[in-house]
Amino acid sequence: MRNGFSAEEQTILYGVTGGIPEYLSRIYINRSMDKNIIELFFEESGRVFEDICQQYLYHPQIYTKLPFLPGNTGRWWGTDPVKKRQEEIDIMAIQDNQALLCECKWRNVPVNIEITKQLLDRGKLFHYDQIFYFLFSKTGFTKEVLEYQKQDSSLFLIPFDKICLLK
Structure with missing residues (x-):
């Protein structure tokens, strides 16, 4: 605390x-x-943003460019047996032996490396051949996250303004 x-x-x-x-x-x-x-x-903006992010994944300009074509998507939560605590993934999709894990942050500060690593750590709870990570952010990403993403081809960064540009 x-x-x-x-x-x-x-x-x-x-x-x-x-x-x-x-x-x-x-x-x-x-x-x-x-x-x-x-x-x-009690403020619904975070949940609404998650819905927008989920819809983004199904947008015709985006869906066919995803690492795989997800069927159903949904929220996941469960227990991390190592940390012995509850974990949550805002959006998750599975297809064959691939997974897509998404974190959606509707905050007035850019997503930092701690949030990025938290999502990557949650991926270790699963045993898929390939896991892709999507970070959605209202206000973008810190320089450290942008630099990290250059080294990790499984990490996709989607700022809200990019979502708004879709037609």
């Missing part, structure tokens, strides 16, 4: 989030406890 909150507030935040690391990572100490809870659970 992040410093900056009283012990009581930390207990409430931990209880409300269920201790799920993904939600805990979205807690900002410069916001009140109440504001954090409202943004985490």
Whole structure:
């Protein structure tokens, strides 16, 4: 849990989030406890963005350019047996022995390398011959992520403005 909150507030935040690391990572100490809870659970923009990202994958200009043609896509969650915690993947598609894992971030800050590595680590939970990673971001990516992507052909970065350019 992040410093900056009283012990009581930390207990409430931990209880409300269920201790799920993904939600805990979205807690900002410069916001009140109440504001954090409202943004985490009652503002729908994050879920709407996930829907937009899923639709992007099926767009005619994109679908045929994907590493494989996914049939169905959906959300995945389960337990990481090594870390002994719940993990979640915003969008996942499987075809034969290939998987596509997507993380969708509707935040006012660019996606950083920690979020990128978190998605890559979640890929280790699966045993497919090929795994492709898609990071969608409202505000783009840090320079470190852009540099990392140049070395990893399985990582695709999609900023929101690229989604908006589709016709």
